[in-house]
Amino acid sequence: MRSFILTRFAAVALLLGSLPAYAQLPATAPSDTTKKYENPSGVSSAVKAPFFKSKVFRALAIPAALITYGAITAQGDAGINRSAREFTQKQFRPVSTGFDNTLIIAPYFELAAVAIAGVESHNDRINTLLIIAKGEAIMLASTFAVKYLANETRPNGQDNLSFPSGHTAQAFLAASIVHTEFREKSQWYGVGAYTIATSVAALRMINDKHWQSDVVAGAGFGILSAHLAYLSHRNRWGRKSIGRDVGMVPAYFGNGATGMSITWRPKK
Numbered sequence: 410m411r412s413f414i415l416t417r418f419a420a421v422a423l424l425l426g427s428l429p430a431y432a433q434l435p436a437t438a439p440s441d442t443t444k445k446y447e448n449p450s451g452v453s454s455a456v457k458a459p460f461f462k463s464k465v466f467r468a469l470a471i472p473a474a475l476i477t478y479g480a481i482t483a484q485g486d487a488g489i490n491r492s493a494r495e496f497t498q499k500q501f502r503p504v505s506t507g508f509d510n511t512l513i514i515a516p517y518f519e520l521a522a523v524a525i526a527g528v529e530s531h532n533d534r535i536n537t538l539l540i541i542a543k544g545e546a547i548m549l550a551s552t553f554a555v556k557y558l559a560n561e562t563r564p565n566g567q568d569n570l571s572f573p574s575g576h577t578a579q580a581f582l583a584a585s586i587v588h589t590e591f592r593e594k595s596q597w598y599g600v601g602a603y604t605i606a607t608s609v610a611a612l613r614m615i616n617d618k619h620w621q622s623d624v625v626a627g628a629g630f631g632i633l634s635a636h637l638a639y640l641s642h643r644n645r646w647g648r649k650s651i652g653r654d655v656g657m658v659p660a661y662f663g664n665g666a667t668g669m670s671i672t673w674r675p676k677k
Contacts (some may be wrong), residue, residue, distance in 0.1 A: 479626025516583035573625030581631030
């Protein structure tokens with residue numbers, strides 16, 4: 410009887426001693442199921458970048474501003490155009506117009522020289538040539554269409570194709586391509602090309618061929634043409650570099666015919 414009471418007492422003591430351990434367990438909060446269907450996949454939604462940070466906006470903002478300024482100030486021999494012409498004629502004398510015609514493609518010579526020197530461009534040679542061809546087509550079509558629509562008389566009265574400046578558009582198109590192709594290597598390539606393009610714009614005013622509004626808008630058309638060429642290009646000829654290694658060796662074709670054999674080995 411005594412052992413039975415002790416056994417019962419021990420069991421009750423063990424039970425009472427274990428109660429604090431259960432009391433110390435934290436209560437589990439009920440789960441919140443009010444938003445369970447808002448994102449069932451569990452993947453956070455992508456944050457949309459602001460419009461002003463988009464590639465299209467960055468490509469169009471500067472040329473659009475230049476073209477808009479040129480269009481607003483295109484008033485012939487009046488306003489800021491007259492002031493700029495008078496200042497230019499007082500400070501500078503006319504130079505050979507042939508120099509203008511040569512300088513407009515000088516950035517392309519820079520592009521070729523840097524490529525021959527071994528500096529790798531952003532695109533391979535085939536795709537760069539395609540971009541140049543596309544940019545030239547866009548620039549020529551847009552500038553000459555606006556020239557005939559605007560019917561603006563040149564400062565020297567030569568004709569009514571003053572607005573915008575085609576020479577300036579050509580120079581800034583080439584400069585923009587040089588800048589885009591080599592900006593990853595050095596910004597100075599673009600600085601040199603844009604300096605040449607700005608010189609062309611200045612010479613067009615010095616030679617009394619264009620108003621200030623013409624050259625500003627021409628710069629916008631040139632930059633815009635280059636940006637549109639890049640935006641619409643998707644490397645249709647592949648992304649691997651081609652034409653990095655070019656070799657030339659004499660060749661004999663039989664029957665006394667000689668010539669030159671050209672090898673063009675792809676290399677990334």
